[in-house]
Each structure stands twice: as structure tokens, then as C-alpha cells.
Amino acid sequence: MKSIHTALLNLLIAFQVFIVFFLFFESRIYVPASLQVLGRAHPLLLHFPIVLLVLAWLLGCFGEKLDMGQALVKQLVYTLLLLTAWSAALTVVAGLFLSKEGGYEGPAFQWHKWTGVALCFLSAGLLWYHERTAVKRTKYPNLFRIGLSVLLVVLMMAGHFGAGLTHGADYLFEPVREKKQKALDIETAVVFQDLVYPILEAKCLNCHSPNKAKGGLILSDTTLMRQGGDSGPLWVSGSTEESLLVQRLLLDIGHEHHMPPKGKPQLTDDELALVQAWVASGADFEVPLSSVPPDDPIHRLAVTVYGAPNTEAYDFPAADAGTVAGLNSPYRVVKPIALGMPALTVGFYGKTAFTEQSLSELTAVGLQVVSMSLSGMPLSEKDRQTLGNFTNLQELILNDTPVDDRWCETLAALPKLRTISLSGTKVTETGLATLLALPKLKQVYVWNTQVGTDVLERLQQEHKNVTIEQGYRDDGQTILPLNAPLIKPASSFFEERATVTLSHPVAGVELRYTLDGSEPDSTHARLYKEPFTIDAATVVRVKGYKSGWFSSAETLKAFHPSANRPDRLFLLGPPNPGYKGRGAVTLVDLVSGGDNHADGKWLGFYGEPMNVSFHFDEAIHIDTIGISVKQQYGSHIYPPKVIQVWGGADSIGARLLTRVQPILEKPEKAPASQLVSIPAVGDAIRYLRLVVEPFVPIPPGYPAEGNPAWIFVDEITIN
Structure with missing residues (x-):
């Protein structure tokens, strides 16, 4: 037993020496995947x-009162x-390994880390004191008991900061804090700050705060949100x-990339729809809710998620629930304006489904309808x-x-109203003036009507209690730039030939293009x-021109042929589990990866x-191999350091055909x-093997220097 005891003490000292070494050289240490398993056991250990x-504290402080000697x-x-x-x-070592996976930083992490390290060394110090001093006395000295109590306080501090990292900074006292939900005020609310951010704060900030x-993503700061995280930009404005x-919010809850992770509070359907609507509208951080058209989904979802603004007491009873349910259809939605409220909101969708009875059928709940959208309907x-x-609208x-002036009457x-x-x-000044006399009217939207700007400005001066939203009007003096043209197909790769189509959303735009790089x-x-056809490597550059507009920005797209497709291919080493695409076929599917390297079209290796092999049933001749790689230095994504190409009749007789070192551009010049x-x-190649090596470590003077680099590949061409 004595030898086991001695071995345990020696191993404990070895662990502590390793911890000191790790802390001194932390920035240069790389934790392999096999040891990451130990790191992820930190919450268990x-x-x-x-x-x-x-x-130990209970026995050390109160053990004398027990009848056990x-x-x-x-x-x-x-x-x-x-x-x-x-x-x-062991827990500290696991925690240090876990921290190397990234995503842990800030004051709370530092406190958790160093209180954990302190606990490790203080407990070893108290163990030594017990062996050398305390054990020789009849009773434990007060100093030993104080040491145990200090250890317990350090333990609670480490646990508190650790819980803050896992569950949020206010996790401990959140249940007893008084929760006051800010009432929705349409006049002052900002779409992001008052509608979208509270959802992110409640469901996402536990894992994405300073x-x-x-994933390198922080959602508590708008500047950092715009930067995105390790997987790239967080959104593309206007494109959900x-x-x-x-994409991450919509993944199946069991998917490894679904956010929030399984087991965490999830977004409701309406909260998810609100975030989608915000992204679809352009993901603007400053736009006020009052400037959003009332038929925009953001308005409806704001009320659904946060309740009706300035909730009032209605003087009518709720409609029969069965009647309301019977009025609903795929083209007409009737529901309470907020939970528990008798007031109803109605929305019509699909003009072809709108009949003479569509509106009149609602008279059964006419008393309860306070909001109605008839946009685009063929009204009679x-x-x-x-x-x-x-009458309660x-x-x-x-x-x-x-609608015309008769409707206004x-x-x-x-x-x-x-x-x-x-x-x-088709409303004119006459009809609009009639409506502006309504005593409770607050907002009127009259974009693209026959009422002129001068008239609207005069009416606004006469009716200052009403906000007249007239939208953008072209006075003929404003010159705007054209949108960038579109190039199809979306993929940059083709087998024999590709048909290229150029287009522009604005009618009458003249598209000028080149194929020679000019x-x-x-x-x-x-x-x-x-449309035109290309059958060789080609760079298409196109710009749009139209009288009365500034020329568009240039759109450039490079197309690459891949004439020799393998009959079989194999990955000889697995990609990172988070970026495994569709396996080996990702490299020859002629599909380009997007700006977001987590879109399932890239293979990632950290x-x-x-290491990939290609097999051909018939011998081929090769001249050039192309490897399409992503470069995003800020996310540790670099081009390969070295590429080896082996080829021959089979794997046994393969020889080294070439070994190249791609140029590492400076960060400001890297595409x-x-x-x-x-x-x-x-010649006579039936077997081909590529070994694509990353930078390990990233060279000095580059972002994340000293750390291993990622390589991301979406296609390999063989010609």
C-alpha cells in the first residue's frame, strides 16, 4: 500500500508540473483529437x-463530534x-484541453480557469500540511480548518463562474429576480433591438457572449455580429x-450543428419566423418598427411574440372558438390578436382563391375583427x-x-380606424382628405398612389396628428447605381462544356462582358x-449599363473544366466531423462551395x-490538377502548405509526380x-493520390500564428 501511496503522490506532482508547463506555453500547444475526448469529459470530472x-471539510471541522476515533x-x-x-x-487538465477547442474567453472564463488552478494547488498544499503537521497533533489546528474553508470558498467560486459559462451569467439568481417585460410600443420600437435581440439574448447568448x-461568434455586440464567427458571416442580407x-436554426434538432443545441431552450415557431423575417428584410439594426409597412410579416409576428401593443380592454365578448376555427382556411387566417384577447386579426392570401363570399363570411365575427389585411385581393x-x-376595425x-375615393367615403x-x-x-387627394378627418387615425401609407408629393406635404401640415408615409419618390434628379448582374450556372465547375447565362433584375439594362480577363x-x-457556351477554363466578367443610372459593380466568375472524372475515389483519412460534406464525392460533384464553409459543400481538415485516392478503370493522361480551396485567415483557414501528387498504374507502383508549395499571400491580398x-x-494513370498538407503551425506574422491551420476543399479537377 505504501508503494501505491507513493506512486499516487508522484503522479500528482507530475500532473501539477504538466499544468504549469501547459499554462506557460498554452499559445503554442496543440491538442490532438484523441485528447479532446478527455477535454470534453471536464463537465463530468x-x-x-x-x-x-x-x-473532507465536514470531517475536518466536525469529525471530533463523531464517535469513531x-x-x-x-x-x-x-x-x-x-x-x-x-x-x-485531472479536472484542470481536462478543462485546459477543452479550452483549446476555442470559444472560451472573457473575464468569467479567466476567473473559472484560475480559481480551478488555485483549487488544484491549494488542495495539494493542504494535503502536504496534513501529512507534515496536522496529523501529529491530537486535534486539527485552526489553521488546517481555515485552509479547508478557504478551499471550499475557492471551489464555490470556480463552480459559480463555470455555471455562468454554461448557463449564463445570471443563472443562479434568475429565478428570484423580478422579470419585467417591456411593453411593445410600435411608435418607438426598433426591430432589432426590441424584437430580435431579446430572442437572441434569451436563447443564444449563453454560448455566444464575450x-x-x-465558434468565435458573439451576439451581444452588433459590430461583432456583423463580423460573424469561424464559419463565416452570420447572414446574407435579404436571403434566408x-x-x-x-440555416442553423432550421436544422433538425438532433443535427450536430442545430442551434440552440439539443437540451437547451429552443426558439418557438413564431420567434424563428421573426428572426427569418428580419433577415429577409435586410437585417437592418436601426430600422424602427413604425417605418415597416403594416402588412409586413414583422408587424404580425411582433404582436404574436410580444403581445398587442398598449393592450386595451375591449368592450365586446370573444367570438365562439368553433366559429373562428371554421373560418380558417389555407387562404384566410383568423386568430386572436394576442393570447387571451377577444379581438381578432384576419389575413387573406392568394388572390385566385378570393371569392365574393370570402369577406362576407366574416360577418359572424365582425364585432371582434380589429385588424385585417386584404393586400392584392380583387375586391368588388x-x-x-x-x-x-x-365597425371595430x-x-x-x-x-x-x-380601392378608390368611393372606398374612402x-x-x-x-x-x-x-x-x-x-x-x-387609385386613391386621390379627395379620398385621402376624407380619411384624414377620422378622429383616431394615426398612420396612413400612400406609396405609389396618384397623390403628388406637394399635396402630401400640404396634407401633412394640415393634419399633424397623423403620420403620412409616402415612401420613396423619384424626382428625376436622383441617379442610382445598378445592381450587380447575375451569372449562371452557380457552380464554377463543368465536365465538357457549360452554358453561361447573364441576367439583371432591372429591365432594359445593357450587359457587357469579356472572356479574356479584360x-x-x-x-x-x-x-x-x-446564353453562350464555354468548353475551357474561362473567366467571365460582366457589368450592367443603362441610361439614367450609374453602371453596376462588376460580377466576376471563373469556370473550370474537369475532363477526367474518376470511377471511384476514397478519403484515406476522415475530415473534421463538423465539415464532412457528402464525403469523398464532395470533391468531384461539380458543385461549388459557398461563402459559408458550413454549407455542406466543403470538406474541412484541422x-x-x-489524403485522397482516385481510381480509373481505363488509363488516362494528365497534365494539370486543380484543387479549389477556401481562404479566410481570420478563421484560421489557409491554403495548403504542401501538395504531393502520386500516380501510376496502381497504388503499389505509384510514384511521386510532383510536389508543390502554393504561394501564401499576405492577408490583405488573399482572395x-x-x-x-x-x-x-x-501517362497511363489508373491510380492517383493527393496529399494536401496544412500549415502546422501557422507561420509568424499571420492571423492565429502558432496554431494549426484549417484547409477547406470543395472540388478537385483533373485534366
Whole structure:
């Protein structure tokens, strides 16, 4: 037993020496995947020193009161202290390994780290004191008991800061704090700050705050949100399909990349829809809710998620639930404006499904309807008369409908109308003036109507209690730049030939393009008339021109052929589990990876080479191999350091065809992606193997120097 005891003490000292070494050289240490398993056991291991130290403290401070003999108490305390020191050392090592995976930083992390280290060394020091001094006395001295108490305080501090990293800084006292939900005020609310951010704060900040930035992403600061994280930009303004934020939220809850992770509080359907609507609208941080058109989904979702603004007491009873349910269909949605409220909101969708009965059928709940959207519906004279019966209407959306001044006379009889949207209608000054006399009217939207700017400004001066939203109007003096043209196909790779199509969303735009790398000016470049075919490596550059507009920004796309497709291919080493694409086929599927390297179209390797073999049933001749790689130095994504190409009739007879070192551009000159072209001449090739090695470590003077680099590959071409 004595030899085991000595071995345990020596191993404990070895662990502590290793911890000191790790702390001194932390920035240069790389933790391989096999040891990351130990790091991820940190949340499990940390429970052992907690239990062991509490038992040691109880016995050390109150053991004398137990009828079990002082010698046995001291033996138990010593054993518990030894196990505490051992488990604390192992927990600290696991925590240091876990921290190397990234995403842990900030004051809370530093406090958790150093209190954990202090606990490890203090427990070993108290163990030594017990062996050398305390055990020789009949009773434990007060200094020993104070030491145990200090250890317990350090333990609680380490646990508190650790819980803050895992569950949020206010996790401990959150249940007893008074929660005050700010009432939604449409007049002052900002879409991001008051609608979107509270959702992110409640469901996402536990893992994406300055203290714990998983994936390098911080959501508590708008500047850092715009920068995105290790996987790239968080969103593409106006495109939910291409936005990483929405992609991760929509993944199946069991998927390894689903956010929030399984087991954490999830977004409700309406919260998710609100985030999607914000991204689709352009992901603007400053836009006020009052400037958003009332028929925009953001308005409806704001009320659904946060409740009706300035909730009022309605003087009518709720409609029969069965009646309301019977009025719902795929083209007409009828539901309470907020949970527990008798007031109803109605929305119509699909003009082809709108009939003469669609509106009149609502008379059964006409008393309860306070909000209605009829945008784009083919309204009739009968509908005008029916609408006059909804006397409790407060919000009415009539955009792009056949509404004219006669409708205004009918609507002027609705005494509670506060908001009305008439954009794209035939309303004139006469009809608008009639509506502006309504006593409770607050907002009118009249974009794209026949009412002139001068008239609207005069009416606004006459009715200062009403906000008249007239939208953007072109006065003929403003010159705007054209959008960038579009190039299809989306993929940069083709087998034999590709048909290229150029387009522009604005009618009448003249598209000028080049295929020789020169700038597409308005006079010498080719005029695009119809799709064209390419059968070789080609760089397409295109710009748009139109009288009365500034020319567009240039769109550039490089196309690369891949003439020799393998019959079989194999990855000889696995990619990182988070970036495994569709396996080996990702490299030859002729599909380009996007800006977001987590889109499932890239293979990622962290600090390990990509080793892939290609097999051909018939011998081929090769001249050039192309490897399409991503470059994003700030996320540790670099081009390969070395590429080896082996080839021959089979794997046994393969020889080294070439070994190249791609140019490592400076960060300010590095493009987002590039095709590394490798001259590799070989005849009668039936077997080909590529070894693509990353920088380990990243060279000095580059972002994340001293750490292993990522390599991301989306396609390999063989010609």
C-alpha cells in the first residue's frame, strides 16, 4: 500500500508540473483529437472534487463530534484530500484541453480557469500540511480548518463562474429576480433591438457572449455580429436561404450543428419566423418598427411574440372558438390578436382563391375583427359595402387593390380606424382628405398612389396628428447605381462544356462582358444577347449599363473544366466531423462551395492532411490538377502548405509526380477562394493520390500564428 501511496503522490506532482508547463506555453500547444475526448469529459470530472472536498471539510471541522476515533477521522480526511487533489488536477487538465477547442474567453472564463488552478494547488498544499503537521497533533489546528474553508470558498467560486459559462451569467439568481417585460410600443420600437435581440439574448447568448464565444461568434455586440464567427458571416442580407443564422436554426434538432443545441431552450415557431423575417428584410439594426409597412410579416409576428401593443380592454365578448376555427382556411387566417384577447386579426392570401363570399363570411365575427389585411385581393363593390360593417376595425391593409375615393367615403364611417395602408391604389387627394378627418387615425401609407408629393406635404401640415408615409419618390434628379448582374450556372465547375447565362433584375439594362480577363467597359466589351457556351477554363466578367443610372459593380466568375472524372475515389483519412460534406464525392460533384464553409459543400481538415485516392478503370493522361480551396485567415483557414501528387498504374507502383508549395499571400491580398493549379504530367494513370498538407503551425506574422491551420476543399479537377 505504501508503494501505491507513493506512486499516487508522484503522479500528482507530475500532473501539477504538466499544468504549469501547459499554462506557460498554452499559445503554442496543440491538442490532438484523441485528447479532446478527455477535454470534453471536464463537465463530468468536475463533480468529483466537489463531493470529495465537501466531505473532507465536514470531517475536518466536525469529525471530533463523531464517535469513531480521532485516528480514523484523520485517515479519512487525508484520503479524501488526496482524492480531492487528484480529481482537481485531472479536472484542470481536462478543462485546459477543452479550452483549446476555442470559444472560451472573457473575464468569467479567466476567473473559472484560475480559481480551478488555485483549487488544484491549494488542495495539494493542504494535503502536504496534513501529512507534515496536522496529523501529529491530537486535534486539527485552526489553521488546517481555515485552509479547508478557504478551499471550499475557492471551489464555490470556480463552480459559480463555470455555471455562468454554461448557463449564463445570471443563472443562479434568475429565478428570484423580478422579470419585467417591456411593453411593445410600435411608435418607438426598433426591430432589432426590441424584437430580435431579446430572442437572441434569451436563447443564444449563453454560448455566444464575450465570456463564451462558441465558434468565435458573439451576439451581444452588433459590430461583432456583423463580423460573424469561424464559419463565416452570420447572414446574407435579404436571403434566408444563404444565411448561416437561419440555416442553423432550421436544422433538425438532433443535427450536430442545430442551434440552440439539443437540451437547451429552443426558439418557438413564431420567434424563428421573426428572426427569418428580419433577415429577409435586410437585417437592418436601426430600422424602427413604425417605418415597416403594416402588412409586413414583422408587424404580425411582433404582436404574436410580444403581445398587442398598449393592450386595451375591449368592450365586446370573444367570438365562439368553433366559429373562428371554421373560418380558417389555407387562404384566410383568423386568430386572436394576442393570447387571451377577444379581438381578432384576419389575413387573406392568394388572390385566385378570393371569392365574393370570402369577406362576407366574416360577418359572424365582425364585432371582434380589429385588424385585417386584404393586400392584392380583387375586391368588388359588394366587398366595399361589407367592409363598412366592421365597425371595430383599427388596422386595415388595402395595398394593391382596386380601392378608390368611393372606398374612402365608406372607410370614413369606421370610427376606430387608426392605421390604413393604401399603397398602390387609385386613391386621390379627395379620398385621402376624407380619411384624414377620422378622429383616431394615426398612420396612413400612400406609396405609389396618384397623390403628388406637394399635396402630401400640404396634407401633412394640415393634419399633424397623423403620420403620412409616402415612401420613396423619384424626382428625376436622383441617379442610382445598378445592381450587380447575375451569372449562371452557380457552380464554377463543368465536365465538357457549360452554358453561361447573364441576367439583371432591372429591365432594359445593357450587359457587357469579356472572356479574356479584360475589363467589361461600355464600348469595347461584348454585348450580351443570348446564353453562350464555354468548353475551357474561362473567366467571365460582366457589368450592367443603362441610361439614367450609374453602371453596376462588376460580377466576376471563373469556370473550370474537369475532363477526367474518376470511377471511384476514397478519403484515406476522415475530415473534421463538423465539415464532412457528402464525403469523398464532395470533391468531384461539380458543385461549388459557398461563402459559408458550413454549407455542406466543403470538406474541412484541422491540422491534419487531406489524403485522397482516385481510381480509373481505363488509363488516362494528365497534365494539370486543380484543387479549389477556401481562404479566410481570420478563421484560421489557409491554403495548403504542401501538395504531393502520386500516380501510376496502381497504388503499389505509384510514384511521386510532383510536389508543390502554393504561394501564401499576405492577408490583405488573399482572395476568399482560389483554384491551386498543379502541373502534374503523367501517362497511363489508373491510380492517383493527393496529399494536401496544412500549415502546422501557422507561420509568424499571420492571423492565429502558432496554431494549426484549417484547409477547406470543395472540388478537385483533373485534366
